[in-house]
Amino acid sequence: MKQIDRLTSLGLFNARVPRYTSYPTAPVFSTDVGATQQAQSLAALDASEPVSVYLHIPFCERLCWFCACRTQGTKTLSPVESYIGTLERELAILKDTLPDGLRMGRMHWGGGTPTILPPHLIHRLAQAVRAVIPPTETHEFSVEIDPTMVDRDKIAALAQEGMNRASIGIQDFDPKVQDAIGRMQPFDVTKACVDDLRAAGITSLNADLVYGLPHQDIARLDDTVSKVLDLSPDRVALFGYAHVPWVSKRQKLIDETALPQEVERYELASHAASRFTGAGFTAIGIDHFARSADGLARAAATGHLRRNFQGYTDDTCPTLIGIGASSISRLPTGYVQNAPATAAYVQRIEAGELAGSRGHVMTREDLLRARAIEMIMCDFRMDRSALRAAFGDTSRSLDLLIAQVAAQFGDFVDVTEEALEIRPSGQPLTRIIASAFDAYTQDAVRYSQAS
Ligand SMILES: C[S@@+](CC[C@H](N)C(=O)[O-])C[C@H]1O[C@@H](n2cnc3c(N)ncnc32)[C@H](O)[C@@H]1O
Numbered sequence: 001m002k003q004i005d006r007l008t009s010l011g012l013f014n015a016r017v018p019r020y021t022s023y024p025t026a027p028v029f030s031t032d033v034g035a036t037q038q039a040q041s042l043a044a045l046d047a048s049e050p051v052s053v054y055l056h057i058p059f060c061e062r063l064c065w066f067c068a069c070r071t072q073g074t075k076t077l078s079p080v081e082s083y084i085g086t087l088e089r090e091l092a093i094l095k096d097t098l099p100d101g102l103r104m105g106r107m108h109w110g111g112g113t114p115t116i117l118p119p120h121l122i123h124r125l126a127q128a129v130r131a132v133i134p135p136t137e138t139h140e141f142s143v144e145i146d147p148t149m150v151d152r153d154k155i156a157a158l159a160q161e162g163m164n165r166a167s168i169g170i171q172d173f174d175p176k177v178q179d180a181i182g183r184m185q186p187f188d189v190t191k192a193c194v195d196d197l198r199a200a201g202i203t204s205l206n207a208d209l210v211y212g213l214p215h216q217d218i219a220r221l222d223d224t225v226s227k228v229l230d231l232s233p234d235r236v237a238l239f240g241y242a243h244v245p246w247v248s249k250r251q252k253l254i255d256e257t258a259l260p261q262e263v264e265r266y267e268l269a270s271h272a273a274s275r276f277t278g279a280g281f282t283a284i285g286i287d288h289f290a291r292s293a294d295g296l297a298r299a300a301a302t303g304h305l306r307r308n309f310q311g312y313t314d315d316t317c318p319t320l321i322g323i324g325a326s327s328i329s330r331l332p333t334g335y336v337q338n339a340p341a342t343a344a345y346v347q348r349i350e351a352g353e354l355a356g357s358r359g360h361v362m363t364r365e366d367l368l369r370a371r372a373i374e375m376i377m378c379d380f381r382m383d384r385s386a387l388r389a390a391f392g393d394t395s396r397s398l399d400l401l402i403a404q405v406a407a408q409f410g411d412f413v414d415v416t417e418e419a420l421e422i423r424p425s426g427q428p429l430t431r432i433i434a435s436a437f438d439a440y441t442q443d444a445v446r447y448s449q450a451s
Pocket residue numbers: 060066067068069110111112113114144145146147168169170171208209210239240241242243
């Protein structure tokens with residue numbers, strides 16, 4: 001049987017499995033966990049260990065049709081300004097909750113479009129966070145940037161507040177593809193943004209691309225990759241287009257008949273990947289590429305690559321405090337998500353409470369499986385010896401699952417007492433193999449396809 005047929009028979013094109021930016025995944029969180037557990041867990045944090053902070057800005061001036069992010073469109077600044085006021089109130093509640101002396105090692109602003117904020121709101125928000133959780137000496141501050149929604153003044157304001165990493169959304173440079181996804185973005189505008197970011201001292205620049213978009217073919221994607229290489233990013237994320245119109249209603253505007261079909265998607269991803277590795281990038285996990293000097297490549301080389309809600313990261317900090325509507329905190333006791341809808345989040349904060357509304361309390365078994373899945377997603381290798389050392393007898397619960405994976409995936413995997421390793425030929429199946437270690441029923445939840 002041909003390689004692609006074998007991958008297909010193992011579910012490459014029809015499995016609907018999570019991307020495992022967390023385990024358990026957010027759709028299986030329960031409403032049994034809320035603000036009470038959030039407050040207790042935050043209050044019990046060890047103040048000597050720096051935390052990471054994620055701030056969610058759920059607003060965009062444009063609403064791209066392909067986008068599955070939780071965000072709302074606005075043409076005026078007033079809802080944004082009012083939301084910043086709510087974030088400040090959430091920070092005030094956190095100040096009363098968190099232990100004294102807690103410091104922030106990383107901060108990430110995501111969305112939506114954080115660069116919808118004008119300079120005065122950028123300063124207000126950054127100062128409000130610092131007043132509650134002061135940064136460490138070496139802290140990193142990264143921001144998601146829409147190149148069409150930023151200017152020099154905003155970049156200068158972010159740089160003044162310490163931004164040293166940035167991620168820009170590109171998706172595809174081809175005008176026909178851009179038209180089909182409702183997101184026009186000229187190369188010149190993107191290039192000017194990159195130049196301004198570099199001039200402002202950004203040393204780690206990521207570019208987001210998406211394959212599997214309507215009208216994309218090898219020639220168009222190839223041209224996009226050439227343009228991206230001209231921009232010299234340090235990292236590239238190459239996401240497979242997740243067509244989930246049952247979650248993201250605006251995707252109903254996408255012409256489904258123009259979407260590349262399964263094998264074509266696979267070929268698009270493979271082609272772009274070979275262009276990036278051919279240009280000297282290191283492939284990282286299932287969908288990232290990085291220059292060897294970049295932190296992500298160094299983390300991958302030293303076993304420090306991790307996965308969080310933004311995807312791959314070199315941030316090894318175990319605690320993440322999510323601030324803003326829908327943000328998820330990863331705390332020593334488990335996950336807590338703030339009310340996903342902005343209106344519900346605002347109502348909770350304005351009532352003077354934390355906004356946690358769903359989550360998951362981690363058992364030891366969950367922690368074991370979470371780390372096992374993270375190892376598979378990051379390293380294509382589950383280090384059984386490391387899991388035994390960390391989890392002792394609990395790790396035995398994986399043995400039967402590992403044997404099942406060995407039987408099902410044959411020579412796409414190597415299994416020894418030390419490790420379960422996915423061979424390069426089996427790496428397109430990574431999400432499917434990871435899902436073999438997921439104990440929570442996924443039946444009720446519909447994810448995007450695995451390739
Ligand atoms: C918050 S957005 C990017 C920041 C900024 N708003 C922009 O548009 O440039 C995060 C990224 O998620 C990715 N993304 C959004 N919707 C997606 C989908 N349906 N499938 C795959 N990737 C998606 C895109 O690559 C996008 O750049």
